[in-house]
Amino acid sequence: MRIAVVASPTEVGSLAAQVVERVLRAGASVLGxxxxxxxxxVYEQLARVHERDPFDTSRLHFVLLDEYVGLPATxxxxxxxxxxxxxxxxxxxxxxxxLAPDVDASNLESACRSYETLLRELGGADLQLLGLGRNGHxxxxxxxxxxxxxxxxxxxxPSTIDANRRFFECIEPPxxxxxxxxxxxxxxxxxxxxxxxxxKREAVRRxxxxxxxxxxxxxxxxxxxxxxxxxxxxxxxxxxx
Ligand code: F6R
Numbered sequence: 001m002r003i004a005v006v007a008s009p010t011e012v013g014s015l016a017a018q019v020v021e022r023v024l025r026a027g028a029s030v031l032g033x034x035x036x037x038x039x040x041x042v043y044e045q046l047a048r049v050h051e052r053d054p055f056d057t058s059r060l061h062f063v064l065l066d067e068y069v070g071l072p073a074t075x076x077x078x079x080x081x082x083x084x085x086x087x088x089x090x091x092x093x094x095x096x097x098x099l100a101p102d103v104d105a106s107n108l109e110s111a112c113r114s115y116e117t118l119l120r121e122l123g124g125a126d127l128q129l130l131g132l133g134r135n136g137h138x139x140x141x142x143x144x145x146x147x148x149x150x151x152x153x154x155x156x157x158p159s160t161i162d163a164n165r166r167f168f169e170c171i172e173p174p175x176x177x178x179x180x181x182x183x184x185x186x187x188x189x190x191x192x193x194x195x196x197x198x199x200k201r202e203a204v205r206r207x208x209x210x211x212x213x214x215x216x217x218x219x220x221x222x223x224x225x226x227x228x229x230x231x232x233x234x235x236x237x238x239x240x241x
Pocket of ligand 1 (some may be wrong): 066
């Protein structure tokens with residue numbers, strides 16, 4: 001695990017964008033994407049780099065880490081729509097190359113299996129981007145998730161629903177998602193975890209102990225041979241390394 005602690009969320013954005021840029025310039029064609037406030041500066045920086053010195057995105061696919069169940073397909077908070085807006089559009093990747101589990105399917109179990117098949121057919125993510133939940137989740141693998149879990153339907157914990165409430169103005173946030181499992185995430189060729197802000201401090205402190213803790217799903221990333229964590233000073237304040 002490579003760990004970088006930088007001064008601010010903007011610097012986290014720049015450093016994380018550099019990691020993504022390097023992978024894309026090396027010819028990656030599958031980028032695993034996460035959403036959430038931590039990724040706003042990351043995608044902004046990446047869009048800026050692309051505008052200054054474009055990289056080839058003609059073969060690039062985005063694969064979503066997770067998607068809400070129960071929002072209409074056109075809802076702006078659907079993660080697929082956010083990814084189109086925040087990063088696919090700026091990088092010139094058409095919406096049909098933004099791939100997500102079929103959360104509108106009548107059979108969600110089979111939709112989860114199909115997503116696993118799709119990821120396998122694409123050869124897996126060259127780089128999977130990950131945010132960190134206050135409770136230590138990655139994707140929406142909530143505390144207690146098995147390191148062998150695959151893409152599946154998850155009912156979110158009350159604390160996660162509450163944390164998502166800030167993104168929803170007039171309606172209750174969805175209580176279910178389809179998320180890649182921890183084993184699915186670990187099959188990516190490279191993983192990049194980003195975390196910022198004091199709200200993540202406790203999760204970051206436990207993550208940085210470096211030992212697998214089922215109660216803090218992000219610790220599973222220590223099992224990955226090519227993992228990087230980019231943190232800001234606020235989130236890593238209790239880290240003395
Ligand atoms: C979203 C996702 C979540 C978020 C995490 C952090 O696609 O997978 O794990 O990355 O909840 O969210 P923010 O960045 O909003 O604190």
